[in-house]
Amino acid sequence: MIMNIRKIGDPVLRTKAREVTLITDQTREILDNMAETMYAAPGVGLAAPQVGILQRLVVIDVGEEHGLFQLINPVITEYSEEKEIMEEGCLSVPGQEGGVLRSKAVTVKALDRDGKEIEIRAEGYLARAIQHEIDHLDGILFVDKVIAGE
Numbered sequence: 001m002i003m004n005i006r007k008i009g010d011p012v013l014r015t016k017a018r019e020v021t022l023i024t025d026q027t028r029e030i031l032d033n034m035a036e037t038m039y040a041a042p043g044v045g046l047a048a049p050q051v052g053i054l055q056r057l058v059v060i061d062v063g064e065e066h067g068l069f070q071l072i073n074p075v076i077t078e079y080s081e082e083k084e085i086m087e088e089g090c091l092s093v094p095g096q097e098g099g100v101l102r103s104k105a106v107t108v109k110a111l112d113r114d115g116k117e118i119e120i121r122a123e124g125y126l127a128r129a130i131q132h133e134i135d136h137l138d139g140i141l142f143v144d145k146v147i148a149g150e
């Protein structure tokens with residue numbers, strides 16, 4: 001089911017999402033609806049607050065060899081010291097792009113859709129998407145961090 005994507009100005013985008021304490025079929029249904037919504041948009045990432053759900057859930061598919069990630073309670077455990085500026089956009093901020101400084105590589109720990117602990121070492125575009133989506137879980141939008149752009 002394609003969900004309605006909330007746009008900047010909606011207070012839900014500024015609210016911190018809660019940790020998921022019990023992974024159920026409903027959790028997996030939300031993750032699947034989020035993936036469907038992301039692909040339909042089209043986009044490369046979506047966080048649950050963007051569809052009005054204040055749970056720590058994100059989906060990411062940057063279209064490289066990685067495929068779809070559906071992450072529950074993702075936490076970045078390591079940031080590379082090396083940073084870079086890249087242009088970002090966001091489905092909740094239509095028509096706007098801007099350069100954001102972020103770590104080039106991150107390590108993220110999360111639970112997968114079956115509740116299994118996973119760890120991802122990401123760099124480049126995937127690392128960027130992970131940092132952007134996890135920001136959404138804390139009510140942060142890329143426009144808060146833009147240091148260059150239109």
Ligand code: NI
Pocket residue numbers: 089090091092132136
């Ligand atoms: Ni976004």
